[in-house]
Amino acid sequence: MNSEETMLLWSYLEGKIEPQEIDALNDLLRRSPAARQFLIQQTTLESQLREIALAEANATTPLFSPPRRRWNVRPLLALAAVLVLAAWLLPLAPFSLMRKEPPLAIDGPLSTPIVTADPVAILKAATQVKWQKTAKATGTPLTPGWLKIDSGTLHIEFLSGARLLVTGPAALRLDSENSAFLESGTASAYVPEPAHGFLLESPKLLVKDLGTSFGLKVGQGQETEVHCFDGSVELFTDDQRRNAQLLLADQALQWRDTKFEKVPVRRSEFPSGKAASLAASAEIESRRQQWQAFNQQLASHPSTELLYTFDQEQEWSRSVKNHAAKAKPGTNASLVGAAWSTGRWMGKSGLEFRTRGDRLRFTLPGSFEEITMSAWLRVDSLPNDYNALLLPSRYQRGCVHWNIERGGELRLTQIRDQFPRIDRAHWNGPISSSGLSSLDLGRWLHLVTTYRSKTGEVVHYRDGVIVGRGSFHDHLPVVFGPMEFGNWGADGKTSDNAWVLHQPTNHRKRHFVGRLDHLLIQSRIASPTEIAEMYRLGQP
Amino acid sequence: MNSQPSTPDEVFVQLLSQNEPLIRSYLRNLLPSYQDVDQVMPDVALVAWRKFSQLEDHDAFARWACVIARYEVMSYRRSKARDRLVLDPDVVARLADEAEEEMPLRRRQMNALEHCLAKLPPQRRDLVLACYSPEKSMRDIAAEINRSENSLYQLLRRIRVDLQECMEKNLSQESLS
The missing domain is CATH 2.60.120.1440 (Jelly Rolls)
Incomplete structure (x- = not known):
């Protein structure tokens, strides 16, 4: 086929062909087996892409709403009774059978990451700076x-x-x-x-x-x-x-x-570099003191269930202390793989998560009507469809999944049943935030999600600002139990988490790549003002 | 919940569900657009349901349904002939013959496509699926990624050609091994 003929076929495929071109197209298809082959291949490819896209879209369809095909209603009336019945009787979604793995991923389809202008420089430090407009944090890539x-x-x-x-x-x-x-x-x-x-x-x-x-x-x-x-x-x-x-x-x-x-x-x-660095260390010292004072407040707050500051830990230590004043026994965390490294500023320690095995393990007993989950972290890359923040190792009704999607969206889902399955009906949510931009990779971020069971409302914050909100269908309290930060400990070996094995491989791999230097869980809703203040005090 | 379907209606619905993607892709081979596929598919399902008692070998459901689909395309074509944007009947017949020959390949092609999609950079993969998802128009997507609609179509052509090449390579390797 020459390029003109190829163009003609593309026009037809894209629905842009003009009436006067139809004869030429018919002639081409009549005489050229290659043209027919091309048309069959491309139309097949298109419908297969639609099937995959549809399966992914249906994976997030709210409960009880019909699959998003555009069926013509009239001729279907006779079939309707059968189909409605079938929707209940057949354990498999109609579109799933051509796929090797179940497409019904409970954590849903992914969006395209936002790509912004390429950075030309990095802000290494800002010492005693009064910005005219928006402040930029240390480590920010600059466009x-x-x-x-x-x-x-x-x-x-x-x-x-x-x-x-x-x-x-x-x-x-x-x-x-x-x-x-x-x-x-x-x-x-x-x-x-x-x-x-x-x-x-x-x-x-x-x-x-x-x-x-x-x-x-x-x-x-x-x-x-x-x-x-x-x-x-x-x-x-x-x-x-x-x-x-x-x-x-x-x-x-x-x-x-x-x-x-x-x-x-x-x-x-x-x-001069030297003078600036002296001034910087003075500034760091004063911020460190402020930050410590703030952490003391957090630790003594009656709602603080979990507070990992990662400070004052020994380099060789493989456990992390829960600084909450009313810390329940057993709520100290243990480190697997993750290495000690520098946190938001020089002298602040944090953890680095790099490989598939790295994780922070803890158990938090109890059931909570309200929660605020806050993490100071640096996302270095998003290698997985879902990148773990907090995920349960054992499942029970009320457990939550706190992930970052490949596109940078923060998302929360909750299990509505005693034993979860890969089926939307067993899950609350997802409620997602807007995504990170590529410039957010490699810099420190403050991510917070709050949930109130009375209303089912979920609110996501990034750097002190609301970036997403929505409501769960069921209004269940949250339970944690054995949890991991930065990985997914559910191994499919117990009856509560056997379902995990049915997840597609690309959804099971969820290791977080980046650093964490502060993790807080409170059994109350922190207000937007408090969260903005938390960001202001903690920003690098 | 996992009991085997027993009534003929239940069997039919299950077979239809299983084969629906195949039937749809066959319809798309013969029709000018996916909107046309959406129009014709319910008629195919209805005719197949009425005639289902005549089908003896349930394993041949896909091929049988495609014969029905071919008929339905022809009659749909006649009703649309006035708008001139449809292919001539002899051309549709040739496409139908050739597409039918390829039917047994479709499942392997689908597997190859999934494999090739997974090899695309994630942004490309998400973009191409967004373009074919029922939710969004090409115009919306073009606006979202700050491109003109035309350049989005160009990009999509390149991705489709790449995918097709990757699938062919994948399938030829598969047949060697």
């Missing part, structure tokens, strides 16, 4: 755009390797992984070899690095100074970048009116 601060120092690491320290008041626009525009403020640049050629622009001057460290100061009236500390830089004053002025180590120039003037080098006026 091209503006950063504006009133005071403090930002430490930005470009993907090229160049590092920039900017002291406020400042307005900086990131342009690419090796260039930026400083509209106002004072900046020091440290450019390692691979990033040579780093460009820092200001309204009056363009500084091109030639292997160096240098400072650039842009005043409010746009008077501009360039100080070369090491190596050399080239300066351009025109858009065409023709008239370069070379500046060597320990030289400084001021651009005033239309010409350069020599000025003495004044390193102390520019942010």
Whole structure:
């Protein structure tokens, strides 16, 4: 087939063919076995894709609603009685039989992850910073755009390797992984070899690095100074970048009116890595104290059932203390696989989950009318369709599944029956949040889900803000029992969890990949204000 | 709950459920769009139900239902002939013959498709399934991923061609081993 013929077939397949093209299509199909073959293959593929899509969509169909096929009602009336009966009698959904594995995954179909602009740099630190608009947390990947601060120092690491320290008041626009525009403020640049050629622009001057460290100061009236500390830089004053002025180590120039003037080098006026790191450690210390005070409040709150802060644990320790004042016996957790590592800030410890076996095990007895589950974690990747936060190892009525889907949605489901099955009718939910963006991977997040059995209401929060809510069909209290964070301990070996073996393999594999440095379960609903405050106090 | 169906109606419903995806894909081979499949499928089911007592070998249900489907397509085609967007009867007949020959392959193709879908990057897999899910229009999806509808169709063509190639490779390896 030539390309014109292929186009004709695609137009037909996509329902875009014009009446005047039909004769040509009929002729083509009459004479060309290859064209007929193509048409049969592609139409078959399309209907098979529809079957799979439909099976996945039906897996989340609410209870008692009909499968989402568009049947024509009239001729079906005679069949209706039989079909209704069949829906009750037949244990298998009609569309499931061509699949190797049951498509009725209780945790439902997956959405497409949101893809945003590629980051060009990372915010390594923000020391005593007052942001003009939205604050950015340490570790946030930065996409091209503006950063504006009133005071403090930002430490930005470009993907090229160049590092920039900017002291406020400042307005900086990131342009690419090796260039930026400083509209106002004072900046020091440290450019390692691979990033040579780093460009820092200001309204009056363009500084091109030639292997160096240098400072650039842009005043409010746009008077501009360039100080070369090491190596050399080239300066351009025109858009065409023709008239370069070379500046060597320990030289400084001021651009005033239309010409350069020599000025003495004044390193102390520019942010230095050392000064910034000293200030940062002072800030970290004060935040650490605040955080500890906050944890003491949490620990003594009568509703706190479980509080793992991961602080003051010994490196060799394989157990994690429940700091709740009224901690029930046996609620300390044990570590399997997961390794101790750095938490949200230097000096804060946390756990790293990396391989299929890593998990944190605990048992929480009791039944709860209201719960708040909160975790500070860093998601490094979402390798599975469902990535475990909290999952039960043993099943009973009221157990919950707290997962992150492949698309980054936080979701909660609950078992409505004594013995669950892979059947929607046995489950409450899912109630899902909006998804993470690809920029959220690798940075610390605060995830919270609350549930009130009286109303069945589930609310999801990310970084102190509501990102999803909904209600369970049945209003059951929550029970935990033997649980795992970061993995799924149900092995199918006991009668309560034998059903797990019928899950498709891609739904059974649920290990979490990332870090965790705070886990809290309270038997009450924390208010949106409290959750926002929890985020504010804990953000890195 | 797991008892074997006993009445002829129950047997019929079970056979129909089991074979419905096959019948639908056969209908799609012959009809211009999936909307047409949705229109014709209930008629096929109804005729098959009425004639079910004539079918002796239940294992031949799929092939038998496809004969009915072929008839129904022809009569549907006649009712639609005025809108000119349908294929000529001789072309439909050839497609029907060739599609019927391939019927025994369908289950293996479905397995291969699942295998190939799983090999796609997750975003692609989710996208292609979203495009064929009953919930969303192509326009909605294009808007969601910030593409024009046209470029979404282009992308979908590429994915479909890739899937087809992967399936063929998969099936040929399977027949070698």
